[in-house]
Amino acid sequence: MDILGPFPPxxxxxxFLLVAGDHFTKWIEAEAVATITANHVQKFFWKNVITRFGIPYALLTDNGLQFTDLRFNEFLTGLGIKHKMTSVEHPQTNGQAEAANRSS
Known part of the structure; x- marks a missing residue:
């Protein structure tokens, strides 16, 4: 999962654009939002990923404040989702989301 922006309003x-992609099918879900908070990220993930495709095994994100938020991580832990974060020195680890961002 990744965040793009800010873009012109x-x-x-x-x-801003929230983007989530499935590693195996390469399916992309995206939603435009006015502000980026951990609450927005959690709602996006619930509405666009979990309710449509089920609970994933893991979520790969960067180290943005929205993804390191305690409540967001408790939400993931409560659902049994492993939260994997990319290295600050190696953002290419989140390759699929970054590739989707380049092509959009």
Missing amino acids: AKGQVK
């Missing part, structure tokens, strides 16, 4: 003052 669009209708509804949205200027």
Whole structure:
């Protein structure tokens, strides 16, 4: 999962894009949002990933504040989802999300 932006504000003052991709199928889910908070990330993940495809085994993110938030990590732990974070020195580890970001 990754966050893109900020972009110039669009209708509804949205200027960020939340992106999640499935490692095996390469399916991408994305949603434009006005602000980025751990709560927004959690709602996006619930609505666009879990309720549609089920609970994943793991979630790969960077070390952004929204992904390191205690409540977000408790949410993942409560569902049995392993949270794997990319190395600060090696963001290419999150290759699929980064590739999707380049092509959008």
